[in-house]
Amino acid sequence: MLKIGSTVPDLELQDTDGRAVKLADFHGSEHVLLYFMRSTTCPVCNGHVKDLVSRKDELAARKVRVLVAVPGDRAAAAAWKAKRELPYLVVTGRSGTPHEVVGLTRKVFGAMQQSGSVLIDSHGTVRHAHSATMPVASYDKKGIAEAIRSLDTGHTT
Template identity: 50%
Template sequence: MISVGTPIPNLALLDSSGRPQRLRDRIGAGGLLVFFMRTASCPICNAHVRDLERHADELAARGMSVLLVVPEGPDEAEAWRLRRGIPFAVVTGASGTAHEEVGLTRRVFGAMRQSGTLLIDAAGLVRYALGSTLPTGAYDRTAIMRAVEALPPIDSMPDVDKTGEHAPAGGSES
């Protein structure tokens, strides 16, 4: 799995309406929490999503965006999002799965897709990473919230452009 301290790849994604997205474009002022679900039908992954919903205000207060990544296609992702009333953005990989691009592969003879959680700071660096073949081990709210609290306050973050490069002091030149 991708390591803490490394820049997040700018994954090509599709939102649940089928529109192209880039992972870096989803990073909020305080960062981005990404939960990679094993499948949209995984009951344990869905329990983790419900827990994220319960803590949505706390994350939003820190300027944190939340993104759910499912391996299914956009149509299935949108149907799941609507059926469950999910308040977060739901995306899928534009080609293949985004899971594999961050090192969440299939294990147990290729039968089980790994799930996991990434916390990305506003500069695009991975600050927390947890992946597991068993979905019970892919989400740890206590550790996530500790990692969120360890991020610098929004007003102390450097200006960052969408490529992940730091902008010149005082803004960009024309």
């Protein structure tokens, strides 16, 4: 998993239309919150995404761009996004899963995909990183909120 205070490597993901999404493209203009779902069928993860959608205006006001990373293929990700009418970019990996790119692995005999979140400031520095094997523990709402508040002060949480 990426470490708080580290500089994000040049990650390149893919949106549901097949376009490249490079985290470096947001540098200098927006912060990026990557939320990594265990799967699109996980009811707990879907609840976390609903919370992010309910906070859409608050996050936009803080110049935080939300990307929802899913481990499935692009077609499945596109169908899931359309069904939920998500206002956020949904991304997959260009090769492998986006989870693997940041070090979120499969645990418990390789059957359980880790999920979590990473907040990257507009300079490309990791300000928050949280992961868990069990989905109920993967969404650190309080930690994310504290990290977003810290964007104004320059301190990491």
